[in-house]
Amino acid sequence: MLFLSKKQDWIGNIRGDVLAGLVVALALIPEAIAFSIIAGVDPKVGLYASFCIAVITALVGGRPGMISAATGAMALLMVTLVNDHGLQYLLAATLLTGVLQIIAGYLKLGSLMSFVSRSVVTGFVNALAILIFMAQLPELTHVSWHVYAMTAGGLAIIYLFPYLPLLGKTLPSPLVCIVALTCIAIYWHLDIRTVGDMGKLPDTLPIFLWPEVPLTFETLQIIFPYSAGLAVVGLLESLMTATIVDDLTDTSSDKNRECKGQGLANIGAGLLGGMAGCAMIGQSIINIKSGGRGRLSTLIAGTFLLVMVVFLDDWISRIPMAALVAVMIMVSIGTFSWNSIVNLKEHPLSTNVVMVATVIVVVWTHNLAYGVFVGVLLASLFFANKIGHFMYVESDLDEESNTRTYHVVGQVFFNSADKLAAAFDFKEAVEKVVIDLHRAHFWDISSVTALDKVVIKFRREGAEVELIGLNEASSTIVDRFGIHDKPEEIEKIMGGH
Amino acid sequence: MNTNTNRVLACIDGSSLTEAVCDYAAWIAQRVEAPLKLLHTINHHPEAAPISDLSGNIGLGSQEHLLEELISVEQQRSKLLLQQGKLILNAAKDRVMQAGIADPITNQRHGSLVESLIALEDDIRVLVIGLRGKVHENQPDKIGAKLESIIRSLHKPILVVNDAFKAPQRIMIAYDGSKAAEKAVDMVATSLLYKGLTCHLVCVSKDDNAGTVLEIAANKLSHIDGIELIVKKLKGKADQVLCEYQASHDIDLIVMGAFSHTRIHDLLLGSFTAKMLTHTQKPVLLLR
Numbered sequence: 001m002l003f004l005s006k007k008q009d010w011i012g013n014i015r016g017d018v019l020a021g022l023v024v025a026l027a028l029i030p031e032a033i034a035f036s037i038i039a040g041v042d043p044k045v046g047l048y049a050s051f052c053i054a055v056i057t058a059l060v061g062g063r064p065g066m067i068s069a070a071t072g073a074m075a076l077l078m079v080t081l082v083n084d085h086g087l088q089y090l091l092a093a094t095l096l097t098g099v100l101q102i103i104a105g106y107l108k109l110g111s112l113m114s115f116v117s118r119s120v121v122t123g124f125v126n127a128l129a130i131l132i133f134m135a136q137l138p139e140l141t142h143v144s145w146h147v148y149a150m151t152a153g154g155l156a157i158i159y160l161f162p163y164l165p166l167l168g169k170t171l172p173s174p175l176v177c178i179v180a181l182t183c184i185a186i187y188w189h190l191d192i193r194t195v196g197d198m199g200k201l202p203d204t205l206p207i208f209l210w211p212e213v214p215l216t217f218e219t220l221q222i223i224f225p226y227s228a229g230l231a232v233v234g235l236l237e238s239l240m241t242a243t244i245v246d247d248l249t250d251t252s253s254d255k256n257r258e259c260k261g262q263g264l265a266n267i268g269a270g271l272l273g274g275m276a277g278c279a280m281i282g283q284s285i286i287n288i289k290s291g292g293r294g295r296l297s298t299l300i301a302g303t304f305l306l307v308m309v310v311f312l313d314d315w316i317s318r319i320p321m322a323a324l325v326a327v328m329i330m331v332s333i334g335t336f337s338w339n340s341i342v343n344l345k346e347h348p349l350s351t352n353v354v355m356v357a358t359v360i361v362v363v364w365t366h367n368l369a370y371g372v373f374v375g376v377l378l379a380s381l382f383f384a385n386k387i388g389h390f391m392y393v394e395s396d397l398d399e400e401s402n403t404r405t406y407h408v409v410g411q412v413f414f415n416s417a418d419k420l421a422a423a424f425d426f427k428e429a430v431e432k433v434v435i436d437l438h439r440a441h442f443w444d445i446s447s448v449t450a451l452d453k454v455v456i457k458f459r460r461e462g463a464e465v466e467l468i469g470l471n472e473a474s475s476t477i478v479d480r481f482g483i484h485d486k487p488e489e490i491e492k493i494m495g496g497h
Numbered sequence: 498m499n500t501n502t503n504r505v506l507a508c509i510d511g512s513s514l515t516e517a518v519c520d521y522a523a524w525i526a527q528r529v530e531a532p533l534k535l536l537h538t539i540n541h542h543p544e545a546a547p548i549s550d551l552s553g554n555i556g557l558g559s560q561e562h563l564l565e566e567l568i569s570v571e572q573q574r575s576k577l578l579l580q581q582g583k584l585i586l587n588a589a590k591d592r593v594m595q596a597g598i599a600d601p602i603t604n605q606r607h608g609s610l611v612e613s614l615i616a617l618e619d620d621i622r623v624l625v626i627g628l629r630g631k632v633h634e635n636q637p638d639k640i641g642a643k644l645e646s647i648i649r650s651l652h653k654p655i656l657v658v659n660d661a662f663k664a665p666q667r668i669m670i671a672y673d674g675s676k677a678a679e680k681a682v683d684m685v686a687t688s689l690l691y692k693g694l695t696c697h698l699v700c701v702s703k704d705d706n707a708g709t710v711l712e713i714a715a716n717k718l719s720h721i722d723g724i725e726l727i728v729k730k731l732k733g734k735a736d737q738v739l740c741e742y743q744a745s746h747d748i749d750l751i752v753m754g755a756f757s758h759t760r761i762h763d764l765l766l767g768s769f770t771a772k773m774l775t776h777t778q779k780p781v782l783l784l785r
Contacts (some may be wrong), residue, residue: 013542020546023553064544113682162552172553248564250571251543280553289563291549 009064009295020292021300024067024283026175028305029316030327032070033195038135039075039275041080041090042199045311046070048206049094049274055278057267062257063242064295067283069302070144072132073233074276076366081226089223091211094270096220096227101235101263110255113239114204119351121374122249122340123358125281128237129336130363130446136325136332139193146190147322148243154181154326154431165244172290174327181323182315194368195324196317202309206272230266232369234278238262266360282331319432350382358422387416391440403432408473413443417450426457432460438469448474503622504534504602507593507608511537511585512634513626519589520627520662520784523596525546527555529689531622534602537576537582538610547571579605611646621653640774648755648770648783654684655755657774665780666748669697671773672744674710674779677754681784682714685708685752692723698743699728701735708722736772743779755783 016096021349028050036046050069057068082090104110161173185192195201213219220472242253258279266276287297309316344352362371389409398405404425412420434453442448451467458465507522509515517537526533547570586603606613614624620754629641650657653780670685672678683699685691698718700711715728731738743751755770 005543008544012542013546016546016549019549019551027553158554159556162550162554170551172551174553244560248560248567249543250567284559285555285563286553288546288567289548289550289555289559290553291546291551293546294545330554330556333557334559336557337560338558339561399538420582 001047003060003085005059005064005295010295011294013293014296015247017296018293018300020287020290021297022304023172023290024287024292024301024313025304025308026172026178027283027286027302027327027331028067028069029309030074030178030262030279030319030324031072031175031331033307034135034328035070035072035075036275036323037198038065038072039078039090041078041275042187042201043195044202045090045200045202045273045275046075046273048272049269049277051302051306051309052206052269052274053265054271054298054305056268058295058298058302060257060264061261061295061298062254062259063279064244064253065284065287065293065299066241066245066253066258066279067298068238068262068277068279070275070277070281071234071280072135072235072327073128073368074230074239074278076131076135076368077226077229077233078275080365081223085222088212089219090275091209091270091273092213092219093223093226094266094274094276096223097230097234097276098263098266098270101266103262103263104231105256105259105263108256109235110239110259110323113236113243113255115376115380116236116240116281117354117376117379119347119355120265120358120372120379121243122337123355123375124236124240124362124368124372125335125337126340126355126369127359127362128281129332130359131366132328132335133332134363136328137180139321139325144192146192147320149185150181150190150320150322150325151329153184153328154178154323154417155480158326158330158333158478174330177268177326178319178323182319185320185322186318188216190320193315193321193323195319196305196432197322201313201317202306203313205306205310206274208271208272211270217392223358229367230276231263232372233367234262234266234276235259236368236372236387237281241281241284243287244281244290245284248285248287257313282335285334307441330366330442354382375406383417384413387411388413388419391419393420395425399429401432402430403431403434404463405429405434405436407436407438410439410446411443412450412473414446415475417446420447420453421450424454424458426461429461432464432466434466434468436468437473440469440473442474443476445477448477504620505529505623506534506536506614506617506621507589507757508536508538508614508626509585509589510627510630511581512627512629512631514629514658515585515589516592517658517660517662518625518627519592520596520782521656521658523593523598523704524662524664525548525623525625525656525690526593526598527596527670528692529622532596532600533593533598534604534620535586535593536613536617537586537605538606538608538613539578539582540609541571541607547574549742556608561774574677575607610643611650613648614647615650619651621651621735624651624653624655626657627654628657639773644774645756645768645771646785648785653784654722657781657783659774659780662780665694667695667697667746667748668750669699669743669746669748670738671735672700672711672714673702673735673754674700675754675757676758677784679714681752681754681782683715684784686717686721695725696725697727697729697737697742697746697748699731701731701733701738708713735768736776739773740776740778748779750780750782751777752782752784755785 032050033043033045036043157177158173161176162168166386242258246253305352358371359376361374362368393406393408395406455465505522505526506520582605590601632642633639670681718726
């Protein structure tokens with residue numbers, strides 16, 4: 001299954017895919033270099049990773065037309081590992097990440113994405129954009145005015161060049177920006193930092209390397225926390241990006257296959273001396289915009305990137321960092337969900353809180369996984385709180401027999417259990433209490449416990465207690481009652497409410 | 498056979514064979530007294546990009562703008578295709594109404610033809626389709642790109658039309674003793690379609706054992722009223738011999754089983770059905 005692909009995915013759109021692949025490759029180079037610098041490794045680690053991940057996901061990924069490579073989200077998670085233990089441990093962690101992702105794919109964890117609500121996704125994307133921008137700040141502090149001028153000029157080229165007639169729509173403006181700024185820096189002999197100052201660039205094709213780490217339990221203890229985080233963040237970003245590409249192209253993708261594909265790609269990257277990566281939102285949008293749709297576009301992007309880097313390494317080392325910063329600021333702006341700011345006013349407060357909390361936690365911890373965790377948790381709590389409101393108790397008194405009948409209506413679970421207990425009047429002296437549960441749903445054990453307490457309390461006050469409809473009400477407690485997926489079964493449980 | 502729920506389905510795409518497809522479909526629908534449905538599918542090509550902007554930059558709201566742009570481009574294109582399809586369908590409708598069909602049903606669907614036919618399969622009694630569609634319109638040595646996968650994925654009789662309509666008088670059953678051929682014989686025996694026609698039951702084989710099975714099949718047909726039966730046993734390469742026989746006896750319609758082998762077998766040895774479809778000059782009714 002993993003290696004099967006439709007013929008149209010390769011040859012259905014050759015012209016568009018090749019051109020888009022070239023455009024993407026040109027934008028991938030600065031990104032891969034920038035993310036290597038974030039992670040604290042030589043640019044060649046990111047470049048090899050980008051090549052490897054792009055090529056492997058082209059072959060085995062579940063979403064044709066999506067671009068995967070070395071990414072900022074992943075790079076941020078590696079910083080301390082590289083700092084404390086060095087590159088070899090990063091490569092080992094990358095391998096383990098791949099293995100974990102493949103396991104996730106076979107366990108079909110891709111479907112867990114349904115728990116990640118829209119506002120968490122928006123928060124993730126915005127946080128990512130902010131992190132990419134913040135990662136550029138070290139290049140912009142304590143530097144001469146040349147760097148600011150170059151960066152501003154670069155951004156101007158990127159955003160204004162496309163408006164030129166004829167050339168504007170045929171030459172990628174990030175490339176024009178890089179070439180122009182490099183020429184300026186060389187011509188005027190500007191003393192500013194270049195890519196060559198940041199570490200080694202690739203001079204050969206990548207070679208197979210087994211990470212030089214001791215195969216011990218200690219090693220696993222060191223790398224596992226990092227690998228787990230990398231696997232989670234990688235899958236989250238990949239699946240979010242896949243959804244974005246699905247929407248843009250009006251086609252569907254195989255999310256579980258994408259998990260396995262990402263895993264294989266990371267294993268490949270780890271074995272060829274690259275860092276872990278995942279799908280890239282910005283690059284995938286650029287690919288679709290440039291007319292890329294098929295697997296060919298991703299393959300071309302990866303291979304062209306390597307060819308460029310290996311043969312033009314002299315030139316690439318002379319690219320001023322300011323040009324890279326300009327491109328990365330563009331990526332950051334393009335990744336940011338502008339609509340989410342516009343919609344803040346219209347969306348309910350709880351949604352906004354989830355989104356903003358996700359952003360704050362990510363920016364605080366530099367770990368997208370924590371942000372998503374907090375976001376999903378908050379969204380679930382808000383949801384539980386909302387559903388908890390859908391419960392009320394009404395009662396009537398039959399004076400003749402001195403019997404009070406309580407009717408419980410709605411959803412009873414951990415959140416509304418206390419509300420249930422508080423709805424009964426224990427001070428009222430009655431002989432008999434009837435609790436009618438026909439129209440209630442008990443979702444968990446908390447609700448049963450709460451009901452038990454109510455019954456005990458009434459008995460202590462000397463009343464006879466009768467429960468009606470308990471079986472119907474508690475039929476929803478059972479786990480996996482989803483086996484009643486037929487409409488009439490659901491109607492039987494939920495009907496009449 | 499229940500006649501009213503199952504329809505004669507004609508697949509039309511506006512290519513040169515469309516009119517012949519309509520005529521044959523009308524002929525069948527009238528003879529078997531089944532309603533006629535005309536189907537046109539709008540094939541979308543999500544694998545090809547409608548726009549290509551190589552400026553390579555992204556800015557505020559790029560994703561939203563791109564989505565908006567793609568939606569509007571595709572909307573315009575789909576609207577145009579819908580209109581074209583409507584015109585083709587209306588022309589076909591007029592044609593079959595002139596041929597005497599009271600109220601043909603027209604149907605337009607999105608997606609590939611194979612996909613649509615699989616969705617509609619339960620509704621189909623006979624499928625009528627042109628040998629080649631728009632893509633191969635002017636290449637007489639090619640059969641339609643989707644034809645084989647359509648034939649392989651459906652389990653209904655399929656009439657493949659390759660020439661202008663001529664009401665069939667003489668039909669030929671290409672009999673090889675296979676299950677599909679057996680089914681062909683049974684169908685000819687039971688269906689209203691073949692009443693009053695001359696039926697040539699032809700078997701091509703290298704050895705003489707085929708004689709007995711051929712006799713059994715001939716017995717099935719010989720006692721049917723209204724079918725004039727001619728039984729013939731021939732030797733040689735099946736596709737060539739059958740085509741020659743068809744030409745020399747002025748056969749108007751060939752009935753045969755289709756693609757009884759797996760794709761791999763056909764890939765290696767070549768498919769008999771595909772050869773027959775390419776070489777014969779007359780419509781072929783295929784049974785799976």
